[in-house]
Amino acid sequence: MRRARSTAAVLGAGLLGLTIAGCSTTPFGAPVKPAMTPAEAGAGYLSAARVAALAAAVPPPSADGSTEQAADRAASDRYRVLEGGDRWLLATAHAELRPELARQHFDCALGVRFQGQATPRLTLLLQRVMHDANEAAEQAKARAFRPRPVGVDPDRPACQRVTAASRASASYPSGSASVGAAYGEVMAAVDPAHAQQAREIGRQIGVSRAVCGMHYDADVKAGTDLGRATAREIAATPAFQDDLKAARAELAGVRRTGLTNAGCTAEAATLALPLP
Template sequence: MRQATVGLIAVAALLSACAGTPAALRPQAVQAAVSKTEGYLSGPLIQALADAVPPPPIAGSATDLADKSRSARFVTLEDSDRWLLATAHAELRPPLALQHFDCALGLRLGSATTPNLNRLMQRLFHDSDAAAELAKERGFRPRPVGDDPERRACQRVNDAGRKGASYPSGSSTVATVYGEAFAALEPQSATDARRIAREVGLSRLVCGMHYPSDVAVGEVLGKAVFEAAVATPVFEADLAAARSEVAAVRATGLTNPGCASERLALTTPLP
């Protein structure tokens, strides 16, 4: 009971960065302002990145069986601190998702005070999510919660969600792109930013929404998407504008009050 209570505190604290903020500055209030932002990459380039993703493991293959064996062991984490942190990680839309990196960077992110950062990440979200969805169309692999209808997910998931494609992990793709972007914004924090990006991907294993190889391939795709975005003419200008905002946020000295709880949750050994 104590562990679950601590986990609930962790999730609540991590999301509280918007709770005490004026409504006009909360992530929910600025989501509409960035949700229609287009990405950096053209449709054909996104399709080419998706086409480069290898097909999912064949059912019954050594990789598939190893994936399913390890995935089954994650059931032991249900209702743990790490399980509850994974419920927060399920939100990947900017600007709210940027708070996943608060503790790694020692900042307080995810509000209307960083419009350039929000736009940068929304464009990257657009491209990475689109590439992952196109890759999923090339070969269907059921999710763990689809293979086992009785398995609990750490997020609200309907029948369509359970029956969705698992490979590659779009969440891992998006999280990896975010991690690479924060590494570019603050090179001194690159290791920590990439570590949290990987933890977000691992959360999808905890949730039973993806298999290990889905997450691993999602990471590869995310890095490819980011490299392609970096090569576009407008990316550097957007990065510079976002870097100025991040520096201003750092100067405020504000941090996320949930970081101690996050650190505790991340000490949970993974199976």
Template sequence: MIRARLLAGMVCVAVAAASCAVNDSFPAPTHIAAPVQAEPYLDAEALVSLASGVPPPVVAGSPEAAADQRGSLRWIALEDSDRWRLAQTHAEVRPHLAVQHFDCPLNTRLAEDAPPALVRLLDRSLRDASVASNAAKAVGFRPRPVADDPARRACIRVDDTLRSSASHPSGHATVGALWGRIMAEVAPDEAGALIRIGDEIGVSRVACGLHYPSDVAAGQALGIALFQAVRETPDYQADLAAARAEVAQARTLGRVNPGCAAERAAIGQIPS
């Protein structure tokens, strides 16, 4: 009961600033109009329930923590590589810009003229992910890799607030897993590739030195649970239908993202 009340309190705070809580390293540029803020698809009770299902972080000094540390350190070998640069790109989760993450499987360029229904779909689900992941973070604090090792490089600009915030679960991994599966419903013919891109957004956080592998795994599991819940709501189904029509039209326009070859090569880079 105490834990449920704590999480409910976190939901009330997080709803007010859902999107910026996930990615405070990329402030909205003044020359681009951000999408109108929308309500999450799920209510507070549902988000509390999903957040309560996130397992606690690994115990410091345990074999699991040691394995996590080894998994994190492997990615240092790819600093400044193409995979590192893709991780920098994946840090962007403002929906009107983040649509670009899914360009390559769709052979289009969505951010050039971001489809409004698709942006709304991602915006509302981002708020679900942000509220749930931030509520789960409040239960058990774990430092980020860049906090455990102040000499560790991050692939994006890191201020004191981000450096000292909780690593578990990864909010970006939650968003990525949720969005990948949503995009798979938007364009079912490329479902596998779209899900993979969403999951790679979580992997990018390990490459960035901002989360440990188990933090990403927990975030991805939460994202999958959120997807299963939001897809049952009537509002989601209405937004999905509109987004499907928009994306189908966008795929006929002949626009392409020139970075797709580099993205495919980068995803193939795995540290030894």
């Protein structure tokens, strides 16, 4: 039985209202307008060879008919009870990973309000990180095909708009989990005082993909591991260190506004809910 007034009501007015409502109206798999052109963003931080090496290090998915695959599918089936509830709404917000909007996923972790604040160097930094983390995941996906939960069950709802082609696309590893984890590592570096909280939000972005039926737990774990490995490589580059200094200065400016996100209580309550 649902509460008379659920956290979802607060999320609808607060957390989901803060970002594009994460309602990502862009169909999954469709091209989105980047925060800046590749020339402006300098593409990624890593060379093509380093990205390829990261992708090659991802272990293959579990075999068809294996106990691992059965456990993944059973867990995914249990997540169906979350559809339309508080955690589902948060997962809907987490579906938005464009840097100028995804930075807002870290409002509560860092104790700030990014909406309406200019952070061009932070946005550039996230854009370049997204490039590397997503590219590594896409290359890993190309090595072995595993269908998505929404592909196995074409009638299963997703927390974002999906096309027939995106339902049929590869699930392992999760590119969104890779990007989310990499974002979490980067935000931890931008604000070391809130590193643990930033990393947890990065991880939860990946968990949201399983809640949404877009990925299985193993896809999320592999993507999260890949994102963290990618972030470690990125952190060693001089270009990242230069951008990091500028991003820290921008965060200090955002913090001086004294603004915080009204949805943080709702977010905390939702993340505290146990998964089925």
